[in-house]
Amino acid sequence: MSRPREHPRAVVPYRYSLGDKLYLPLLVGLWVTLKHFVRNLWTRGSQVTIQYPEQRRDYSHRYRGQHILTSRPDGSLRCVACFLCATACPADCIRIEAGEQPDVNIEKYPVVYEIDLLRCVFCGYCVDACPEEAIIMSNNYDMAFFDREQSIVAIEDLQRPFVLDPSRLGYRPSYPEEEAKRAEIRQGLFDLVEEAKHRQGGSGSGARAASV
């Protein structure tokens, strides 16, 4: 049986036009580069490079950077050592050891909470899993180490005070009504620290106090 032949068996390569043969389109190319050269030379802000680290790219308020363990107003960790973040983690980078809390409403707290930043894939699943908003992410992407031991960060590196610096926050649970506000905060139009202080005094639910 002969093989059905529907697909082209031969190739038809591009045919050079006369202009192509005479290298004429090179002049168009020269015009393009010249245009860019002149524009970059004379127009401020048309350059696309940035002077890192003095100048940094502005990331959104969802940026998934280094983790933050949030605190209660009294300074203790919000974490109740429920292990949901460690379970949800696809990279197995979270290690928790639980201890008993005297407060019966809380029951547990983490004695050890370590994240191996070299294993972490910064997917944000721990933030999604946390039922206490105890772990959120910052927009910090400077995480260079001198040796591997330093890549394992513990509570003292992760814990941040109750009032968080809003300009450093990244991925955290999203509430539709807060989305627009967060975008404003990113642009520096909102005095967020004041807001957090206000909430600390007034809010009774507590669950969302750290979620500014």
Place this chain on the structure above:
Amino acid sequence: MPTVTATPPLLERYPEGSILPQEGLDQPAWVVRREILEDLARDLRDHPETRFDLLLDLCGVDFPERSERFEAVYHLFSVTRKERLRLKVPVSEAEPVLPSLVDVWKGANWFEREAFDLFGLRFEGHPNLRRILTHEGFQGHPLRKDYDPARRWVLTEDKVYRPRPQQPVEEEDEDLFERMTINIGPSHPAMHGTLRVVATLDGETIDASEVEIGYLHRCFEKMSETHTWQQVIPYTDRLNYCSSFINNVAYCRTVEQMLGIEAPPRAVWARTILSEFSRIMDHCVCNGSVLVDAGALTNFWYLFQPREEIYGLLEACSGARLTVAYGRIGGLAADLPPDFEDRCRRLLETIPPFLDDVDALVAHNRIFLDRSVGVAAISGEEAVNWGWTGPCLRASGVGYDVRKAYPYDLYDTVEWEMPVFQGGDVYDRYRVRMAEARQSLAIIRQLLDSGMPEGPVMVEDPHVALPSKEAAYTQMESMIYHFKLIMDGIQVPAGECYSMVEGANGELGFYIVSDGSGKPYRVKVRPPCFPIFSTFSRLIRGGTVSDAIVTLGGLNVIAGELDR
């Protein structure tokens, strides 16, 4: 999805019971005895009523409790008739031998090596059956169910396979002075990641070459089996990392099909737009690398700028630039940012000038034309036989695009053209990608004009989607669902499914088998660049080393997807 339901007359030629048709969720499947496999494959390829000219994928599945423990699963596709068929060939553990189909579909070569490597299936008649993804010193077959995922090997240099590209038959004595074998890669900036080619040169011409891959193998498929369904998504990001969002969509769509759910309209709309932006990004990276490999560095910079801007959009949506992990089974991880539409429209204005600049620089530039026209040309028929899909196939004159043939998401609601060129060479691969990037912009523009659908971005099924944080904090029922979903994961009904999307370099398929538990039983990616790169030795034969470098750039081989 269209399927082959009628039994073609050729079936009558085979003994009773050697072919058992099965109904599939996605496409029909035949359980085939291995004795007839080779004849059947040839018939399926050549018979005018079947014409399965493209072998999409071949993989093994391990069922330790069955008497015939392994199953080799072939996914066939007829480009001419737009039909699909799955062949399942059971083999026993004592004699895991199948006939090699390299003579029927050349693309089977690497797929068979992969099944040998990962499952220990042996293919009789295969020209070079040895490990492909794992190291030569690796012992055992990692995707078998009794292989412990936590097992570690110390792999040493002395076990490394030393490729010896076959010498051409005739070898005259005076040529010996000029013939030499060189290593290109794996650590070489022109080899785009971790690819290695060992080439025998006669002067500057490549006589023979052998390709080594697997340097970036990280057992994606085994890792998937030890994670919950939702946890696999960050792993899919790392397949084709130039357009990671498309991988998310491909995986999520497959699992959604198995669950029988559909993402809400807003999520589908966003998926389509972000997939197209990812495609533009991928094409820009590929064309940028082709041009920088050809010595046109300026274009690399011009083409990487759109990518930078698209990364900004993806970051605003997902929180990460490269590994977005933005898709979720049932929708998206988070709602779109408030300024999503504005940002998209800004991108639609900023991207075309860069594409125009690059076209003005090189599209008719004789220096580039001389480097690319006619280089590594392959005809459409041969490309199909090698298992090619995507822009590279369309550059060879075969118009197959999943978005046209099987419109998914919103592709049937927009007007766009599928660019097809006839040259089959590096230059036409460049042209196809440039044209496709412009078509993607047209698709995005129409979707933006049609308006953003309102509503949620996740299905409202508590067995699939995590409850909102507010609900989880305030309602006991939601809290229980939250814990159940994190601890046990989504429960996907038992079954199998193959589903595909048009990835940036071809048909990106996921073949998933579920046993009804909270973790995938088997996840097989159909990586589009795997069969394409298996052709590489054939493409560069007779060319120069510099041609080989430009060819590699034009194929858009992404090591993350190739090696998995």
